[in-house]
Amino acid sequence: MVKKNWSAQTELIHGGNSRSQFGETSEALYLTSGFVYDSAEQAAARFREEEDGYIYARFGNPTVRAFEERMMALEGAGAEDARATATGMAAVTACLMSQLQAGDHIVAARALFGSCRYVVETLMPKFGVACTLVDGKDLSAWEQAVRPETKVFFLETPSNPLLEIIDMQGVADIAHAAGARLVVDNVFATPVLQKPFQFGADMVVYSATKHIDGQGRCLGGVVLGNTSYIKDELANFIRQTGPSLAPFNAWVLLKSLETLSLRVDAHCNNAERVTQFLVEHDAISQVFYPGHESHPQYELAQKQMTRGSNLIAFEVTGGQEKAFALANALDIALISNNLGDAKTLITHPATTTHAKLPDAAKAELGIKEGVLRVSIGLEDGQDLIDDFAQALAQTR
Numbered sequence: 001m002v003k004k005n006w007s008a009q010t011e012l013i014h015g016g017n018s019r020s021q022f023g024e025t026s027e028a029l030y031l032t033s034g035f036v037y038d039s040a041e042q043a044a045a046r047f048r049e050e051e052d053g054y055i056y057a058r059f060g061n062p063t064v065r066a067f068e069e070r071m072m073a074l075e076g077a078g079a080e081d082a083r084a085t086a087t088g089m090a091a092v093t094a095c096l097m098s099q100l101q102a103g104d105h106i107v108a109a110r111a112l113f114g115s116c117r118y119v120v121e122t123l124m125p126k127f128g129v130a131c132t133l134v135d136g137k138d139l140s141a142w143e144q145a146v147r148p149e150t151k152v153f154f155l156e157t158p159s160n161p162l163l164e165i166i167d168m169q170g171v172a173d174i175a176h177a178a179g180a181r182l183v184v185d186n187v188f189a190t191p192v193l194q195k196p197f198q199f200g201a202d203m204v205v206y207s208a209t210k211h212i213d214g215q216g217r218c219l220g221g222v223v224l225g226n227t228s229y230i231k232d233e234l235a236n237f238i239r240q241t242g243p244s245l246a247p248f249n250a251w252v253l254l255k256s257l258e259t260l261s262l263r264v265d266a267h268c269n270n271a272e273r274v275t276q277f278l279v280e281h282d283a284i285s286q287v288f289y290p291g292h293e294s295h296p297q298y299e300l301a302q303k304q305m306t307r308g309s310n311l312i313a314f315e316v317t318g319g320q321e322k323a324f325a326l327a328n329a330l331d332i333a334l335i336s337n338n339l340g341d342a343k344t345l346i347t348h349p350a351t352t353t354h355a356k357l358p359d360a361a362k363a364e365l366g367i368k369e370g371v372l373r374v375s376i377g378l379e380d381g382q383d384l385i386d387d388f389a390q391a392l393a394q395t396r
């Protein structure tokens with residue numbers, strides 16, 4: 001197909017597709033781990049990287065490549081190349097390890113998904129890479145944390161679970177002035193609602209397990225960046241250490257991208273209605289939703305995101321007992337720590353996703369006993385509001 005100047009929605013349907021000789025409509029699934037060569041000379045030329053072509057699925061596979069190319073097309077300017085990984089955590093770990101070495105230093109926002117925090121705070125220091133955690137909302141804290149050996153800044157915006165917003169351009173300017181690179185985990189916003197490269201990010205990482213799959217079926221991840229970083233640093237790290245995405249999962253994710261922007265829009269429609277209901281409810285003391293004017297960083301969220309996405313955090317009056325009672329009383333919303341699914345999922349971060357954080361770190365992040373995080377799904381919006389209304393009535 002001849003490449004045109006397509007909009008994102010068209011890229012989501014056609015981007016990255018290369019038809020086989022059979023002319024299939026839907027993307028082909030190349031469920032193969034190996035590839036054969038016409039001759040021993042050709043095999044040698046491929047290994048010497050003198051000839052293009054696949055070698056082994058740990059290094060690359062046509063279905064995985066189609067997913068990477070569709071992600072690049074969706075992400076747009078700045079995403080010159082990409083590598084898919086087996087999970088979102090594999091993407092985060094590979095992105096960091098491929099560009100850091102003993103003696104380097106990371107500055108990261110303290111409001112991170114628990115496993116991301118483990119990687120920067122516990123894993124990387126084991127290999128001699130020091131880490132400073134800062135209040136990501138405070139630009140002066142990023143500036144003060146810089147050391148001569150600082151190489152990477154890492155953040156999530158909106159953050160998991162309390163949906164803090166970080167000024168990406170402000171942080172990128174500080175990183176670049178210090179000669180460091182900015183890595184943004186864009187899972188909560190999705191590539192539909194927020195484009196971190198437009199705000200100075202050098203690399204963008206995703207858990208494709210979330211909205212990209214969107215139907216809770218398979219794990220996946222992806223790292224996007226400029227050609228030299230992907231080809232010279234990340235590709236070889238993935239080739240040698242093997243956090244590669246399975247072709248079958250790549251095919252599921254590739255097909256899921258076709259409906260991503262439609263799903264994300266419908267998620268946002270529902271999330272906006274549920275937020276309004278929760279804001280007005282007297283048993284809820286606080287609601288955090290980047291798309292609602294009550295969010296403390298609403299203006300920044302408006303600047304960086306086109307809509308608020310589908311994650312809402314809120315605090316129930318009455319602490320953990322009431323929060324558990326509410327989660328247990330919901331009929332439609334299921335208790336699950338996953339997110340970005342067609343099904344509405346609710347979790348109690350203090351005892352699940354962030355359970356391993358010491359109490360002091362939870363307190364610092366505002367992860368209180370009464371806080372719940374809900375990932376709004378694609379059910380009927382009024383049914384979701386009715387479900388929250390009946391569950392809140394039961395737990396009075």
Ligand SMILES: Cc1ncc(COP(=O)(O)O)c(C=O)c1O
Pocket residue numbers: 087088089090092113115116156160185187188206207208209210219220221
């Ligand atoms: C912000 C964020 N980053 C990374 C991940 C890790 O993704 P995965 O579960 O696909 O490894 C998650 C998972 O919940 C997440 O919420």
